[in-house]
Amino acid sequence: MNELRDLYQEVIFDHYRSPRNYGPLPSANRDAEGHNPLCGDQLKLHLQVEDGVIRDAHFEGSGCAISTASASLMTEVLKGKREEDAMRLMQEFQRLVTGVGEPEGMGKLEALAGVREFPSRVKCATLAWHTMQAALENRHVPVTTE
């Protein structure tokens, strides 16, 4: 049951119940949709990118505690990041939640480290990040986790 506490940390519940940066973003110039066919979760991500820097990030959709909290936390950390740094962070995040190495300096994203004990939930945690990648690459076909 301790693993469950590690997974469902206070921070996760907080972001699940009161997601940050939730809703449309009229100033967005990069949008993408993500879909987890396994559980039916859907996510829309809106990014405002200027001169290679993510100025603002919003998301919409419904999902489980892990995918919602992950999207909420991601929109917080993306603001002010250069596109290439955001992509690098995505790689690090992937390592964090799959338990490959111990990426450091992940800040508040470390709240999601507990996912590594739950392989079936990795896709929940990474859905938002895959959607970010699609948005930055200007892909208009919804990405899926399958």
Added chain:
Amino acid sequence: MKLVEIPTMDEVQVERWRADFPILESEIHGKPLIYLDNAATTQKPQAVIDAEARYYREDNANVHRGVHALSQRATDAFEAARTKVQRFINAARSDEIVFVRGTTEAINLVAQSYARPRLREGDEIIISALEHHSNIVPWQMVCQQTGAVLRVIPVSDAGELDIDAYENLLGERTKLVALAHVSNALGTINPVRAMIAKAHTHGVPVLLDGAQAIAHLPVDVQALGCDFYAFSGHKIYAPMGIGVLYGKALLLEEMPPYQGGGDMIRTVAFEHTEYNILPYKFEAGTPNVAGAIGLGAALDYLSEIGMETIAAYEAGVLDYATRAIEDIPGMRLIGTAQDKTAILSFLLEGVHAHDIGTILDRQGIAIRAGHHCAMPLMKHFGVAATARASFALYNTQEEADALAAGLQRTVELFSR
């Protein structure tokens, strides 16, 4: 004085059944396994595991072609399994039993071999709003191929089919009705007997998707009057990769083969090939002989217990489990039909089904969280996913209590 608890008849018999299923002794995350994902697949009794292993150890050979002793033994065992299926569903003839991979293949066979050559533009196929994707997509495909149209019987908020709407949908253009006997997502038992009779007054044949019914209710295809009945072995305690299409001989005779290859032919020349008789016309290639033998063993096992006994026992567990979970704060049961098999589909307010699945798993409880391959039905209820606990003959009231306790713990964890 110490009070001795005397086990009830139900408790005695379910303990006996449980002992037949070796996997039920497993532990998951250090807790005894409580397997409540039986609508996805059932566990296998030792008798089935032994029958498959014994076939490979002692009788393995290809069927219908060898003159040698092993081939004869394999063929006899394979055909004996067919006869067991015939008896189990009370088909009139054993050549009405076609072995396939599973329900999905059986439905695709009927869609391509029965429906496709007959359908013209504007013809209609009736299905219902609570079908599994495997009883939707094959019909959509044949509609695309022929210009036929899919019509859908609506479902009520309790999860019951709107029979008046069904009767209005039936008409001159209807060429086939394809219905779930039991809903996989909700457990609703559809009133198929009356619905089949109604279709027949219009001269329309009916296919029943029996995947969720076959292990939980006595099924008599002649009493039901259905023209086709499809089910999977793995949902009735038999191996994966074997399933059955029952079809009335008159209809099967008229249908062209589904796949070409060995075993389905009588003679082959480059100018002309003569097809084999029923059911081999539909069994191209080497079949899943071991699977069929395992299926036969599963049906023997169930027949010994009796399907009426199983249905009555599971109804008791469903009642008990429903009462055990319905008062949990935030509980919303999806699917409250009068007539149900032992499936509980539900939502917990503020907790996503996927999170429920993870938290229960850590307590050794296996349930399903998701859309249950019934996305149109989920849409009707305005949800992306539900949690589903589905019971089988080896599940107990004690396990229903454990489910309730696990859900209670989930609620507590999420109200932190």
